Amino acid sequence: MTRIGYAAMLEQFHPTDLLDYCAAAEDAGFSAGFMVSEHFHPWTPQQGQSAFAWSFMGALGTRTTLPFGTAVTCPGFRYHPAVIAHAAATLGAMFPGRFWLGLGAGEALNEHILGGEWPEIGVRSAMLFEAIEIINKLFTGNVVKHKGEYFTLESAKLYTRPEEPVPVYVATAGPVNAKKTGKFADGIITVGAADEKIGMLWGKYEEGAREVGKDPSKSPKMLQIHVSWARTDEEAAQNAMVEWPNGGMPFPKQDIKNPEDFAAMAKLVRPEHFTNRVLITRDLEAHTKHIQHYVDMGFDEVHLHNVGRNQAEFIEVFGREVLPNLRLG
Numbered sequence: 001m002t003r004i005g006y007a008a009m010l011e012q013f014h015p016t017d018l019l020d021y022c023a024a025a026e027d028a029g030f031s032a033g034f035m036v037s038e039h040f041h042p043w044t045p046q047q048g049q050s051a052f053a054w055s056f057m058g059a060l061g062t063r064t065t066l067p068f069g070t071a072v073t074c075p076g077f078r079y080h081p082a083v084i085a086h087a088a089a090t091l092g093a094m095f096p097g098r099f100w101l102g103l104g105a106g107e108a109l110n111e112h113i114l115g116g117e118w119p120e121i122g123v124r125s126a127m128l129f130e131a132i133e134i135i136n137k138l139f140t141g142n143v144v145k146h147k148g149e150y151f152t153l154e155s156a157k158l159y160t161r162p163e164e165p166v167p168v169y170v171a172t173a174g175p176v177n178a179k180k181t182g183k184f185a186d187g188i189i190t191v192g193a194a195d196e197k198i199g200m201l202w203g204k205y206e207e208g209a210r211e212v213g214k215d216p217s218k219s220p221k222m223l224q225i226h227v228s229w230a231r232t233d234e235e236a237a238q239n240a241m242v243e244w245p246n247g248g249m250p251f252p253k254q255d256i257k258n259p260e261d262f263a264a265m266a267k268l269v270r271p272e273h274f275t276n277r278v279l280i281t282r283d284l285e286a287h288t289k290h291i292q293h294y295v296d297m298g299f300d301e302v303h304l305h306n307v308g309r310n311q312a313e314f315i316e317v318f319g320r321e322v323l324p325n326l327r328l329g
Helices: 015-028 053-063 081-094 108-114 121-139 175-184 195-211 233-243 259-266 284-297 311-321
Strands: 003-008 034-036 068-070 099-103 144-147 152-156 168-171 187-190 221-228 278-280 301-306
Touching (some): 003 015, 015 053, 015 311, 053 068, 053 081, 081 121, 081 152, 099 121, 121 144, 121 168, 168 175, 175 195, 187 195, 221 233, 221 284, 233 278, 278 284, 284 301, 284 311, 301 311
Parallel strands (some): 003 301, 034 068, 099 168, 168 187, 187 221, 221 278, 221 301
Antiparallel strands (some): 144 152
């Protein structure tokens, strides 16, 4: 049965306000819980925030009762993988069965701040899976030593851990990483894609899982989709253009370093550039059909991000008029 969740976007909202929105989403029926963005910078200065997700999630766990996790964090530039394992194990111990760790290969927007080399995607992917190896070893509670191509770990042991290891999910958009995700992770995260591409990623994920004796049907398939709903189509389009112009940029963004660079690119974005990337409409039936399509594809969780500032209204209206009309079984 598919569950619908709420995307908690720390780039856009003060963490105290976002806690209120998450609590409201739980009350409104967003039963899958929360995908929490993990950024150092917002995409554009206009978005205006970028709180420390790990602090926020500690408060989120006490304020709500639903699952939550990072969507996604990079375990290799700002953080050593051991630090990510430490943080994740602590949240897992504090909120048993609720926290999941979403990982990705990273974006220069957040990771360049330490001033080191920003490698090509192949290197970043290799770093990601070496980091996952370290994290999973630490989750066992054993003393771990590691000297790999990218990371070194000297006699580290996690003393505070949950009874069951925190599940690791990986955001991936390519076939090679999807297959590796099936081998080394517990689930897969997708952030919007054409149906054919999603099918290909799932196929590669399942292939990798079976190679190591795992049953891929037991692995969560998670999706985040961006929508712009408002009371009028004009307001919905304006919200997308002003608050989430990066959603209308149909090119890889991992190598762009500064919010100001995204703001400059945003001047070239037009409403038609959001087609098939962000659904922009006041029509609640259209939003329902849009979400239902991904439910019917077989996603276990679909997390919704409304790109405008009208979060309280979005949560209330979708909780009342969209979620009850979805066929989730």
